[in-house]
Amino acid sequence: MKSRSIAPYWAALLSLAALIPTAASAQTTTDYQQDLALPVYRSEGQCPSTVRLWTNAHPYEGGAEHTVIVNTKDFAGDSFFVDSSDRHVIFAAPLATSYRNCVGWVTAPDNPEYNIWLQFGHVYMRFDLERLAGTGSVAAITYQNVLNGQPYMQWQRAD
Secondary structure, eight states, rough: OOOOOOHHHHHHHHHHHSSSSOHHHHOOOOOEEEEEEEEEEEEEEESSSSEEEEEEEEEETTEEEEEEEOOTTTOOOOOEEEEEEESSEEEEEBOOOGGTOEEEOOOOOOOOOOEEEEEEEEEEEEEEEEGGSSSOOOOEEEEEEEEEEEEEEEEEEEE
């Protein structure tokens, strides 16, 4: 009995399979980016007028992966870790000399997980997943670091 190679059949099958649309390729997901300029509410001293957050979200079926960088370069020195757990992370950075007497805070009504305040010569940034409780979502911090002196974190949210 003569043996035949099945390679030509596999090649034909694979080329046909490439033509069949899949659910993953039929769906399109679009990353969205925001550069948020959040106002600083001053209680006393000289404070910067805004704190900027650069955010990026990559949606996927059932949730999204979020990246956040807090732009502290305009008003503070290099950031460092203060505290972290699986549900929150806190960064701090020394305020620039002209803002050292600042006492103020930043609110992000559409993003309650971001909490920023300025006092004791520092800016403090707390990212807190507990602020998302009751939204029906499951969330987790997946990465945290200081990148080029600025707080950097990634987190995922699933519905």
